[in-house]
Amino acid sequence: GGSGSGGSASGGTGGSGEGGDATPRSGGKLRAAFAGGGAGETLDPHLTNLFADAARAKALFDKLAEFGSDMSAQPRLAERWEPNDALDRWTITLRDALWHDGKPVTAADVLYSYRRIADPGQAFRAKAALEPIDLQASEAPDDRTVVFQLKRPYADFPNVMAAFGAYIVQDSAADFTEPVGCGPFRFVSFTPGESLLVSRFDDYWEGAPHLDELEFVIADEESARINALLGGQVEYAHELNPATARAHETGGRIQIIRLANSAMQGFVLKTDRAPFDDKRVREAFFLIADRQELIDGALSGAGEIGNDLFGKGYQYYADAIPQREQDLDRARALLREAGHDPDNGTGLTVTLDTSPVATGFVEAAEIFKTQAAQAGVTVEVKVGNAETYWSDTLDGGMFSCTRSGTMPIESHISQRLLTDSPTNATQWRHADFDDLYQQAQATRDETERAALYERMQRRLHAEGGFLIWGFADWILGAANSVRGIAGDAPANTLDWARFDRVWLAEG
Amino acid sequence: MKPRAAARRTGRGQAVLGAALLTVPLLLALAGPWLAGEPGPRGVSFTLGDGHWLGTDFTGRDVWRQVLLGGRSVLLTALAATVLAYLAALPIGLAAALTHRTWLEEALLRPLDVVLAVPSLLLLLMTAALFTPGAAGLALIVAAVNVPDTVRIVRAGATEAAGRPAVEAMRLQGESWWRMAIGYVGRSMLRTLAADAGVRLTGALYLIATAAFLGVGVAPDAADWAVMVDHNRTGLFIQPWAVVVPALLIVALTTGTNLLADAALSARRGGPAAPGRTVTS
Amino acid sequence: MSDRRAWLVRRLSVGVLQIAGVLALVFLLTEALPGDAAVALAGDHPDPERIARIRETMNLDEPAAERLAQWAAGLLTGDLGTSLVSGRPVTGYLTAGLGPTLVLAALTMALLVPVAVGLGVLAARREGGRTDRLISTATLAVYAVPEFALGVLLVVVFALQLGRLPPTAVGHGSDPLAEPAVLVLPVLVLLARPVCSISRLVRAGMIDALAAPYSAQARRYGVPAGRVRWAHALPNALAPAAQQLARTLDWLLGGVIVVETLFVIQGLGTILMDAVAARDIPVIQGLAVVFGTLTVLLNLGADLVARHFAPRTGAAA
C-alpha cells in the first residue's frame, strides 16, 4: 500500500552531543551559518536552489511530503494519500495547518502552488518533478482534499510531493519579500546574502519550535563558518570540510556531526561514445578504482565506499549485489579484449573533465589518474569552468566527475537514466530499461516493485555508466549547547536542518 | 671613511642574510626533481607519520616529495612572468615619460588604464575560459596582467629623470632612444624598479597559484609551492606542514632575492656621489 | 595654472571614453565567458529544456549587442538596469556593497599611508643598517605570506586563542560599523601586503633622495634629520609610491574578495564574484561603471601627484 500515515518520522533520532538526556528547553536564539547565494538571494521557496535556500524554506514553509532518512516520502502537510487502482489518480488529505497570518492551509493553496511551479512561463526547478501531474485535470473537492490526476501510473508519486522546491505557498502569493508561510518559524527580517531572522510560530501544526528566534547567516567561506562557530558568533555551521572536522572532533570546543551518506561521489562514463560504448571498457574502469583511496584522498576519509550504485542504504537499494573491488589484472585483461593494450601501442587515453565546482572533484580526478596509470590507461585531467561544468558535461566530453545530493532511487532513475530523462549524463538509453521502470511504477505491490528496482540496479552495476566510488558525509558543526540535531539525516531530508526540533541547553 | 666602511659591512650582512635565505629554496628547486624519486603509495589526506615525514597533502600525497618537485615551476614561471612584464612595461613606461607628444603618451597609457579598471579576476576567468595555456602561456598571461601597473610605476619614477638637463644634453647629442631611456632614465630609477620587481615576483607567484586553481596553466595536481599553499589550506589545522613548508620556502625565496638585490644596489651605490660625512672634531 | 587645467580637462574627457571602453571590454569579457545566467542558475541540474526556458524569461535569447544597447540607453538616463537573478535594481546592489567596501578602504588607507611611508622612510634612514634589514626582511616575509593564511593566523591568535576580537563579521557584513571590532582583523590583513609594496617603493626613492645633494645641503644647515627626511627627501620619493597607492586604493575599492569571504563582509568584491558566477550581466556592468570611474579618478590623482613632484617635466625639452 502506498498510504502513509502519522508524523512518526519526526523528532531527532541520533541526537547531538550529549543530547537526549535533558528535556527540551524552550527559548533562546540560534544563529546558523550557511553558504549562500549572495545579494541575489530571494525567499521565494520555489526558487530554492542551495542548501541555505532549502533550510530557510523549510523554516518558513512546508511541502506536502518530505523525504525521510531512507528517502521514502513522509507525510507533512499531506496527512494521508491514497492512489486509485491504476495508480494514476491520487487523493491527498491535508492536515489541519495554519498560515502565519492565521488562515488555514487549503487545497486551493496547494493547487495554486503547484500551478505556479508548473507555469510554462516560469522556470522553477521543481517543474520537472511535477511533470507527471495533469494539473488541469486535478481538482480540490473540498478545502482539505486535493485530487491529483496523473498523466500515467506512478507508484512512487509521493516522491513528487517531496520534490526539492515543491513548497506550498499561500494562494496567489507572488511577492516573497515578506513571506507568509506555514512552517515552524515566521518571517521577521531579511537581508539578501547576509541574514534571515525568523521567530517561533506558536501555532505550527507539529507543535511550536523550542527556539524563540532563529537567524540564518550567510558565510560562503568554510573557514569563516568554522571561525564564527569557534568564536561564538554562531551556534550552528553547515557544511564543514572533513579536515576541519578532524581538527575539531576531539577538541571538545564544538560538536561535529557527520550526516553520513549525504552525497554520492562518482564518475560519469558516457555509454554512447568511444571508448565507453564498449561495456568491457566500462567494467575495466569500475575495476580500476581503488575506492578507499579515493575516499581517503578526495574526501579526507569522510565517507564510505560505493558500489557503482546510487542510494546506498535507501529504500529499494540493492545491497545484495557484492561490493566491487579493485582488480587491475582483470581490468587490463578487459581493456586488452576491447583492443586497448598499452604494450602494443594501443593504450587507452581518456580525458577526464573535472572542476572546482564541488569539493573533492579535482582531487578525485587526480587520484583516479594515478590509479588508471597502473592499469595502463592514460587519463588527462581537464579542469573546467565551475559555473558551466554541469551543463558542459551533460552532453560533452566522455568521462567526468560527478556527484549527487540525496534523492530517492526512483528519482535518480527517472531524472538520469531513462531515454527521455532531462539530465541523462551517462547517455544511458535502453528501451528495455525504460520498460522496467514503467513496470515498476505500475506495480502496486512494494516487494514486487523492489524486485524490479533490483533488476534495474543489477544491470546498472554490470554495465552502467556511473562509476560510483563513494558516499560523502555531510559535516555540521554546532556549539556544545545545541541539542536535538538529528545525526542520521542526510542533507536535504526531513530531519536535516530541522531547527524546530533544536533547543539550546543551559550554560 | 668610517661610516662608509660601516655601511659596506652592513650591506654585506644583508647580502649574507639574503644569500642564506635564498640557498635553501634555490637548492630545493634545482636539485629537488632529481631527489624526488618515484611516488610512493597514497595515504589518507592531511595525515602525519606513516613514512611521510612532512605528512600528506590534500590528496594524500607525500608533502616532502611535492616540495622537492614544486620549486622549479615556481621559479621559472614566476620569474619569467616578472621579467616579461618588465620587458614590456619598461619601454612603454619610459616612452611615455620621455615623449612630448601628448597623443603618443595618451595612446600608450590610456588603453592600459582601461585594462586596469577591469577586475583582474574577470580577466583571469576570461583567459581561463578562452585558452588552455601551458606554463609558457601562463607566464605570458601573468605578465600581461602586470604590465599596466608596472608601466605606471615606471613612468612615475621616470618622469623626474626624463626632465633632467642630462637627458637634454643627450638629445642634443642625437643620442639613441634606448641609451637615453634604459641607459640613463632607467638606470637612475634602478632602485625603484628593483623594489617593484621584487614584490611583483611574489604577486606573480600567487597569481599563478590562483590561475592554477581556476584551471589555467599549471595542472591542478602539479607540484608547485604556490599551488600547494593554495590547495592545502583546508588542512591547515590538522596538517600545517603542507602549507607552512611551501609558504616558508616562498617567503625565503622572495625575501632572499629582494635582500640580495638591495645589497647589490647599496654596494654599487648609484647617483651622484654623496659626500661621505665624517665627524668634524 | 591653465596648463594644469587644460591637462585636467583633457584627462577627464578621455576618462569618459575610458569608462566607455571599460564597459565595452567588460561586456565582451562576460559575453565571452562560457555559459550564461541560465546555465549558471541551472547549476547541477542542467535540464536543457529548463535552461532554454530560463533564457527566455531573462530575455537572454535576444542578441548581445541589442541587450548592451538597451542597457547603455538606460545608463544615459541613470538607470543601471535590474539583476537577471533576483530582478532587483542594480543600484541597490551597488549601494549595498559600496558601504562596507568604503568603510574597509577608508580605514585601510588611513592606516596604510602613515605606516607604509613611515616604514619606508625609517628603513631608508640607514640603508643596510639593522633597522633597514629588520623592516625589509619583515615586510618582505609578510608580503610573501598569502592573504588567507595571514587572515587565518590572525583569527586563530586574536579571536580564537585570546578571544579579544570577533573572528568574523558574520551578521554585520553589510553594516560593519555597527560593530567596529569586527573590522580590526580584516583591516590588518588588508594592510599587510600594500604596506610592504609601498614601503619598499618609498624606501627605494628615499635612499636615492637622501643621497642627493639637496638633502646634503639641508643637513649642512643643521636642518633636523627628521625634517630632511620628511620635508626634503620624501617629496622626491613619492611619485612611484603614489601610483602604487592608487592601485591599492583601486584594489580596495574594487572589493577584496579574500578578506570579504574570510571575514564575511558583503562588499563589492563579493557582489562581483557572485555576479560573475551567476553571469548576472547587468550587475557586472553596473560594477564596471563604478570600477571604471574610480580607476580613472584614482589614476588622475596619482598622475597629479607625479606631476606635482616632478615640476620640471613641463619645461624640459
Added chain:
Amino acid sequence: MNRETIPPAARIDRLRVEVAGRALVDGVSLTALPGRCTALIGPSGSGKSTTGLALLGEYPDGAAVSGTVRVTGGRAAYIPQSPAAALNPARRAGALLGDIARQRHGSGPRRRADRAAAVRQALRAAQLPDPELVLRRHPHQLSGGQQQRAVLAQALLSGAPVVVADEPTTGQDPDTKRRVTAELRTVLDRGIALVLLSHDLEVVRELADEVVALRDGRVAEAGPAGRVLPAVHSLWTAAPLAPSPVPAMAAPPPVTAASAAGGPTASGTAASAPAGPAGPAGPAGPGAEPDGDVVLEAAGLTAWHGGGKRRPGRAGTVTLREVALTVRPGECLALIGASGSGKTTLARCLAGLHRRWSGRLLLDGQPLPPSLRDRTRGQLAAVQYVFQDARASFDEYRPVREQVARTAVRLRGAAPDAALDEAGALLTTLGLDAATAARTPAGLSGGELQRAALARALLARPRVLLCDEITSGLDPANRQAIRTLLTGLTTGTATTPPTALVLITHDLPLAAGLAHRTAVVAHGRLALPHPTHP
C-alpha cells in the same frame, strides 16, 4: 694683526685626501678667523672644492683622509659651486630657507612672521630683489644666477660662524657681482669667518685677508692677501698653466670681417629697453666683420614659461619678446645682460631645448624645427649648446670621456673607438688628462666639467655654437686657453669652415676680446647695437 689672540673659527691642518691612490689635496693647511676672509685660489682642478668640503666634514666616496679639520662653533654654511644640485627639484626654492629660518628663529607658529621676514631679508641681501618670486618658484624656474643667489641667501640666513663660499659670484652680471661682494663684506663685518673659493681675482682682492693658492692639490703660496695676490696674479695672467690650448680641429686665427647686424627687431621697441648692465655695451670684436651668408636667423622670437603651448596665455611668464638675431659663419655674437634677463632662454630656444616659444628660426635660410626632437642629425650637429650648469648636463653614471665621445658617434657617424680617441685628444687639449676623463662626473671638478661640456659640443663640429657661461668656473689661464680655442673656431681651417659663435657671458673682457658684436638682453628684449668698427 692680532691673529694670535683671536681663536680660529675653522682650521685645516695638513689635510690629505686621497682617492684611488691619487691625492686630490695633499698637505693643505688653512685657518679661518672670525671676521676675516681666507681665500682659496688656484687653477681649476687644484683642489679648492675638495678642501672647502673638508671644512664641512665631507669627502669624496671612498676617500682616504688624513690631517685634521676643526670647525669651532659647530657648522659651517656652504655655498656650493653647482647651486642647481643643492636646490631641491621637487620643492619651491623657499623650502630650505624656511627650515634654516626655523633653526634660528624658532619653529612655533607665532614666530612665523619673524621667519618670513628673515627669509625675505636674506633674499634681498643676496640681491634677489623680488623675494616673493623666488619663494614661489621651483629651482628650474630660476635662471643660473638666480639659483646661485638663492643658495647664497641660505648662507646669509644661517648665521653660521663660518661660511664656505665656493665660487659665490659665478653667473652674476658685473653689477650684481659687485653687490654680492659688498654683501659678503658685511658678512665679514658681522664677525663671521669666510672661506672664499674663487677664480675671480677681483672678488678675492676685494675680500680676502689671507690667501692660500693651491696648485695640483698642494699649497703653492700662502699668506696675507697683499703679499700673495700680486705674485699669483702675474703668474696667472702671464703664462697659461694648461698645456697649449690649440684644439686639433681649429687652426690659428686668420681674422675675417664681422658682419652687419641682422635686421632690426620686428617690433622696433627693442631698442627702447637698453637697461643693460653698466659697463661697455658691445665693443667691436677683433678684426673685420665676417661675411658670408647668415647661418642662423631668428625673428620675432617670443618665449615664455608655463602657460599654453602656442601662446603664453594668462598663466605664462614671458621671458623673451620679439627677439631677432642673425649670425654668420666666423662671427662671434656676445650676449650680455643682467642675470635673469633671458639669455639662457634665448640660447635654449635656438638649440631647440626650450618648449614654449613662437617666432621664426632659420638655418641656412631653411626653417629649423623648433624642437630638437624634430631636428635631423645634421641640424642637431649644426647648432650645439654648451649648458650653463655643466654638472647637471652629464649622466652621473658614465665616464665623462665616453659621454663626450658619443657626440662624434651619433652626430658624425664616427666609429666608437675613433670617437673615444678624438674625445680624449680634445679633452687633453682642454686640460683634462685621460685619467680625469675616465672618471664619472662626480670625480671631476666644476671647471673640469665645464670644459668637458664644451668638448662634448665641439665634437659635433657645429656651425653655430651657443656657449652659456662656459668660463664662469675657470681660472684665467684656462679662460685664456678657451678664448684661443674659440677664436680658432670662428676663423676655421682649411678643413673646417668657420663657426658662428653665440657667447653668453658676464665676463665682459672675454666678450670684448672675442665678439664681433655684443648684444644686450634686458627684460626679455634684445638690444642689438651696430657693430663699432675699430
